[in-house]
Structure formats: structure tokens, C-alpha cells
Amino acid sequence: MNAPAIDRRAFLAGSLQTRFSQSQLASRLRREVQGDVYFDEASRGRYSTDASIYQIMPIGVVVPKTPLDLRIAL
Numbered sequence: 001m002n003a004p005a006i007d008r009r010a011f012l013a014g015s016l017q018t019r020f021s022q023s024q025l026a027s028r029l030r031r032e033v034q035g036d037v038y039f040d041e042a043s044r045g046r047y048s049t050d051a052s053i054y055q056i057m058p059i060g061v062v063v064p065k066t067p068l069d070l071r072i073a074l
Helices: 008-019 022-032 041-046 067-073
Strands: 036-038 061-063
Touching: 022 036, 022 067
Parallel strands: none
Antiparallel strands: 036 061
16 A cells, blocks of 8 residues: 655645744844855745756755754754
8 A cells, every 4th residue: 555645845844834934944044053044035946956857945045154054954
């Protein structure tokens, strides 16, 4: 028996939205990381794809400067 497919993007976006609004998440990340934090539409679009055919719009983008930035973002 096959389990029903789960839309991971919708699941993750829904679970994140229950804990933070997008603006609250952006504010918290900007406050806590040394790296760059982007939540604008253009930056999110730029990071939504690679050299493949796949494209998923991220909620936001963190460009870490330190290993601690990476841990905070995750």
C-alpha cells in the first residue's frame, strides 16, 4: 500500500506560519545573524532555482557569514 504524497512545501510553509509571520521571522533573523537576510520578492526569486528545471520560492534567504549564523538559521 502506498502512502499518500505529501506536499512538503505546503506542509513546511504551514507549520512555519503557525509559529511566525514572515515579517517576524525576517526581523528575528536580521537581529540574530551577522550575515545577510533577504525577504524581498526579487531576492527570493533569485534564490528559487538553480541550473535545473526545479523552482521553489523560499520564504526567505539567509546568507551566513559564520557557522553560528548557519545554526541560527536552521
